[in-house]
Amino acid sequence: MKKGMLSLALLAATLLSGNTFAQKKSLQPGDMVPAVNETMKNAGAGTDMAYQKVAGKNGLLVIFSCNTCPFVVKNESTISKTLEYAKSNNIGVAIINSNEAKREGDDSYDAMKKYARTQSYSVPYLVDNDSKLADAFGANHTPEVFLFDKNNKLVYKGAMNDNPGNPQDAKEMYIFSAIDAVVAGKTPNPQTTKSIGCSIKRK
DSSP states (O other): OHHHHHHHHHHHHHHHHHHHHTSOOOOOTTOBOOOOOSOEEBTTTSOEEOGGGGOBTTEEEEEEEOSSOHHHHHTHHHHHHHHHHHHHTTEEEEEEEOOGGGTTTTTSHHHHHHHHHHHTOOSOEEEOGGGHHHHHHTOOEESEEEEEOTTSBEEEEEOSSSOTTSGGGOOOOHHHHHHHHHHTTOOOSSSBOOOOSEEOOOO
């Protein structure tokens, strides 16, 4: 009996550790943009591309997102404003959908195309097959942002604002402040915040 219970406990621990350690350690400020050069389907334009190709004169912003996460839906207006703010400051943006476990459902390529049209995305909305890019970044939530400067170094990661659960009550737009700092050649403060949202659905 005891052996059986021990075996079950070990199995549960193994499964739990497998889910946990499948995700690599998150990038830290100062780290270089991951060199994941394979092309990804762009649901926004219907063409394949590598995410780094969208980098602008002043840097690159990568947003991990999806179609149905309640936190993403609540922050749709925030994401839209962030895209415009980045564009006006010569920061290129790529939105990444890494929900591989939902690729046959809510986060299918066709569903992504529909969502991109609904949101009027002016930037690439890319399919991250097997969550490879999310693993390279150590991204865990939607939405979650990573901002790189013109030298491809990470300068800010985390949440877009200080109230992801109720963005209408947010008092500070962390990502706007980080973009301002990057354009001015300064270090954002803070450089990291806690990303709050739905977990990325890896297989």
